[in-house]
Amino acid sequence: MTQDIKKRPAVLIVEDEPLLRMDAVDMIGDAGFRTYEAGTAAAAITIMETHSDIGILFTDIDMPGSMDGLQLAAHVHQGWPQVAIVIASGVVEIEKVGMPEGAMFFSKPYASSQVTRTLQDIADRQ
Template identity: 65%
Template sequence: MTSIPKSPPAVLVVEDEPLIRMEAVDMIEDAGFSTYSAKSADAAITILESHDDIGILFTDVDMPGSMDGLKLAAYVQGRWPAVGIIVASGIVNANDRNLPEGVAFFPKPYPTSRIIEALGDIAARQPE
């Protein structure tokens, strides 16, 4: 298991379902990360524009708004290349996804331990 740095980057959780979003935020905060949350890609971009401590994006795929989680991942990777990205979906499977290179994918329901490990791996690769 990867250890989480003393000052891990903040994680932006993007999920349109409020209960799932709250559970994800709790899981990530319990692992030692600070979080921001958004219910759409549009809201996520606004948050990213105003908070430079975000180092990881954790997003669902199927969301309302101008873009889904896959398009959000590609946009964030292009505009904020240092931000690590994890995508989760209960609808899209590993064979159907069109993910940017280097983006981690987890089908829902995802095991908490694997998400925490992926967050730790991304945090360990980022400059402090």
């Protein structure tokens, strides 16, 4: 692990579709970030509670369980206000009103380069 990767915040990737989650983990890991992954909001919250190095949440909106990605984003924003939030969806058209303040949104399919550039910009600001 290089010194640069150690300085960057880790990214928690929350996606219920295993292949999409695997692609996101590979994309973000290849961009030089440590990653954690979860398939549900409940699992994501458990990871947030146990890993203090997470600085970015990258979440899908449409997920099974009692909490969708927007609710997860609001929960993380409230409990960990220092964590940057990036939301992606291929099903839901979202308005800024439904997202926590400062959150970013990408429509699926998204350009990998655009997402990784955004994550790098966030990391540079943290």
